[in-house]
Amino acid sequence: MHCDDAARALYAGEILPDVELHLSACDECRHLSDDLTQMNRAFARARTEWVPSPRFRVLLPLAPWRRLAIAASLLVLPLAGWAVASVWPSRPNYDVTAVLEPSALAEPSDRELLGTLFLEETR
Amino acid sequence: MQEPELIRRSKSGSREAFGQLVGRYQVPVYRVVRGMLGNPSESEDVAQEVFLKAYANLAKFRGESGFFTWLYRIAVNEALRARKRRTFANADALPEVEAPPPVPSEEDAPTLATLEKLLRKLSDEFRSIVVLRDIEGLSYTEIAETLEIPIGTVESRLFRARQELRALWRQSKEAKNAL
Numbered sequence: 019m020h021c022d023d024a025a026r027a028l029y030a031g032e033i034l035p036d037v038e039l040h041l042s043a044c045d046e047c048r049h050l051s052d053d054l055t056q057m058n059r060a061f062a063r064a065r066t067e068w069v070p071s072p073r074f075r076v077l078l079p080l081a082p083w084r085r086l087a088i089a090a091s092l093l094v095l096p097l098a099g100w101a102v103a104s105v106w107p108s109r110p111n112y113d114v115t116a117v118l119e120p121s122a123l124a125e126p127s128d129r130e131l132l133g134t135l136f137l138e139e140t141r
Numbered sequence: 142m143q144e145p146e147l148i149r150r151s152k153s154g155s156r157e158a159f160g161q162l163v164g165r166y167q168v169p170v171y172r173v174v175r176g177m178l179g180n181p182s183e184s185e186d187v188a189q190e191v192f193l194k195a196y197a198n199l200a201k202f203r204g205e206s207g208f209f210t211w212l213y214r215i216a217v218n219e220a221l222r223a224r225k226r227r228t229f230a231n232a233d234a235l236p237e238v239e240a241p242p243p244v245p246s247e248e249d250a251p252t253l254a255t256l257e258k259l260l261r262k263l264s265d266e267f268r269s270i271v272v273l274r275d276i277e278g279l280s281y282t283e284i285a286e287t288l289e290i291p292i293g294t295v296e297s298r299l300f301r302a303r304q305e306l307r308a309l310w311r312q313s314k315e316a317k318n319a320l
Contacts, residue, residue: 029303030296053307056250061275064253068276070171074185076163076192078156 021047028054148208152199159199163192166209169277170216176272177220177265179257187223191216210286213277217269217287224265251310259309267302274299 019040024047027037041048080088126134142150142161150158170191175184194215195202202211251259260268273279273287284299285292 026300029300050307053310054303057256057303057306057310058275059250060253060256063250064176064256064276065172065278067253068172068175069168070185070188071181074167074171074188076160076167076189078159078163078196079193 025050144208145204148199148202148204151196152202159196162208166212167192169209170212173213173216173272173277174220174223176260176276177217177268178223179261183223183227184220187219188216190223191219194219206286207283210279210283213273213279213287214289217273221265221269251313255310255313259306259313262309263302263305266298267305270295270298271302271306275303 019036021040021044024037024040024044027034028047028051041051079085142158144162144165147158147162151162167188171184171188174187174191175181178184178187191212195212198215202208260271263271269288270284273284274281279287281292281295281299284290284295288295290298
């Protein structure tokens with residue numbers, strides 16, 4: 019067997035009896051065979067070790083109807099809030115003076131002030 | 142559930158069915174992209190894009206080829222697109238790979254980091270065919286379907302790709318021995 023034929027068979031991954039025989043007599047082709055074997059080991063290692071990280075997750079987009087539903091809810095919520103706020107009875111505007119007794123608002127007279135002072139002094 | 146049924150349900154809008162297809166193929170798709178790009182985190186992003194693209198274009202899948210060859214085709218194309226984007230953005234300035242510590246090898250086989258470096262030196266055509274055949278183990282027919290090329294081209298391209306890969310590896314070994 020010629021080296022070219024052996025190389026072609028080796029690159030194609032074919033192990034024929036003729037090739038085996040050739041390899042036993044040809045150093046160059048044996049080197050090629052060894053190199054290919056070692057490369058195949060590296061490929062095999064890649065097959066087992068090249069895996070995505072455990073946190074890898076494929077995230078699919080939402081279905082169109084779900085996207086519509088989310089968009090609609092985003093639009094509806096503020097509208098509903100606004101509608102409720104406009105219908106809700108507003109808080110009464112209390113007039114404090116109307117609730118308090120008139121006497122509490124009236125300023126103390128001079129007599130009342132003098133009376134208070136007198137009482138404090140005698141205490 | 143059988144794959145054709147999952148595909149049929151996915152086509153009629155079942156996210157759950159498509160999720161199961163994703164579960165079946167996320168590792169091989171990631172591996173193809175990783176072989177093409179050589180960067181683990183970028184490969185996850187691109188694998189994600191592959192599935193999004195597949196999901197969006199599921200209606201176009203007519204079942205003339207296998208589902209996984211269709212998916213691999215998207216993976217190869219997306220990886221090539223990502224490489225172009227990276228070249229365009231001058232990503233050579235970025236760190237190449239999160240290089241794993243070299244595993245001592247009794248058999249003197251290339252480490253995974255070396256393999257990634259060697260694959261990066263191949264042309265896109267050669268790299269994709271080596272990844273599909275030698276890492277994913279696809280048959281010539283499946284590779285022909287995936288890459289949309291004749292089987293004869295698969296054979297000759299694979300032969301030349303392996304030749305070049307071996308030559309690159311010898312160079313790398315000689316350079317290492319010279320140190």
